[in-house]
Amino acid sequence: MIHTRALTKDFTVGRGEAVHAVRGVSIDIEPGELVAVLGPNGAGKTTLMRMLTTLISPTSGEATVAGHDIATHPARVRRRIGYVGQGNGAGHTQRVHDELYTQGEIYGLDRRAARTRADELIEALDLGALRERKVSDLSGGQRRRLDVALGLVHAPPLLFLDEPSTGLDPQNRANLWEHILRLRERHGMTVVLTTHYLDEADTMAERVVIVDHGRVIADDTAEALKTKLAGDRLTVGSPDVRTLSRLAEALPGARDLASSGERLELRVSDAPTAAAELLFAARDAGVPVTAVQSHRPTLDDVFLTLTGRSLREESSEVSK
Amino acid sequence: MSTLVRDTRIVMARELRPVRRDPFSVIFGMVQPLVFLGLFGPLLVGSLGGQAGVLGGSVWQWFVPAILVMTALFGTSATGANLLFEFQTGAHERMLVTPLSRPALLIGRALKEMVPLAGQAVIIVLVMTPFGFRPHPGGALIGLALLAVFGIGLGSLSYALAIAVRKQDWMFWAVQQTLIFPLMLLSGMLLPLETGPSWMRVAARFDPLAYVVDAERALFAGEWSADVAWGWVAALTTAAVGLAVGIRAMVRSAE
Structure with a gap:
């Protein structure tokens, strides 16, 4: 579903100073996998995801996503992936049903199909009472569910979630995950998410890719990582x-x-x-x-063994 | 090409939905022009109303078409702020990951500007008719069309500005305010330039807004002069340049 070879992204900041956000990442993700990309803030997780979703083009290296090359056929990739970014995908002045309807139209559904699909997703993500509500009036958890619904309108075989549960309280996080996992089961989706919540990667993902300073430093199931690397x-x-x-x-x-x-x-x-x-x-x-x-051991112990730094401390420092 | 038309329609329909759901938002866009109409208009009548030679027959005949252009200026030049907000929330990013064509993201937004603008213009004309404003019907319609084309151009430029300053969003209002006031004063919108120094009249020749204002005055009076043609040249040029700059900016807006 995803194959990258030496994928690299450099940014230029200030006077020609280069920041190596992603350095030579090569990963293979097969259909149906649920993969968490874990790493501290600034590790390159989001940059990696922005390349895979065709938002930015890589400096070098290549990647095939959902069967198409991100550099030569970005439009084909876009058609086959769903994306839930870090921010709120829904426009704040729009209404819940309107925004889902528009998203359906964008992916080529006719009026009736777009309306039906919007209703289905409103049902599936528990947004029924909010159908005609303005997005700016929704709570954080409700908005996040709407974001996920927007990403699923065209039933994509591959869904990207960039820090899906950041800023949600534990109850809303659990609720969101319940929805994601159920929808994944129903559609057999491949799911790739980034997170800096250790427990989220640990309990939800079947495979954990740990990223630090733009490189993949570990890639395995959470269990195997903990046994092999931390003890x-x-x-x-x-x-x-x-x-x-x-x-x-x-x-x-x-x-x-x-x-x-x-x-x-x-x-x-x-x-x-x-x-x-x-x-x-x-x-x-x-x-x-x-x-x-x-x-x-926790995944934090794994990170500590690999880098000598604690992921928990770094994340909490940034959130201060 | 058909994809571009289809995508443009989708983007425009999306942009118009909040306006349709809440038509009063159109009225809020008129606050500033209405203030000028209500508070500046009477002063104009008082100080220049007697000098029929300067303003023509009636002060309202001279001032109302200019206020319509002002509505277009304030409304469409501010519209980039809506896009800036969608950059901040993430809604724009979501659109960029969909198969929507990048140019359609700009064209749809720019074309949408016509709708609230036309609504505002009609309201102003209707409100001013009891006060003795007598628009020429055919001229007024062509005048509204001219305004719509100009609004598309100005709206596109506003979106381009929003994209350019998206990482320092406070810059948006600083630049917008710095530009619109000289453009407005040099256009002869509020006071006739004939009474000003000659350098201002020279500077006004480089202000596209001045041509649009002159054309609107001629059209609403039913005069088919060269001013009308120059107004269309200014409006079409603004639209062409605006769309070209805006589309370029939009295509690069993901970086």
């Missing part, structure tokens, strides 16, 4: 941390040991087994253990 974390409390860390070092796959006060933290490949082993070893050595806690 479990174990936190153990003890008044004798020093002896405990000596014992912990002997555990299989143990690394990144760090102690503070009466607490020892380390990474292991399999936390529950390692915890049991460590408890036995501690009892044999006469070291008292006050608490044991194991954590499955």
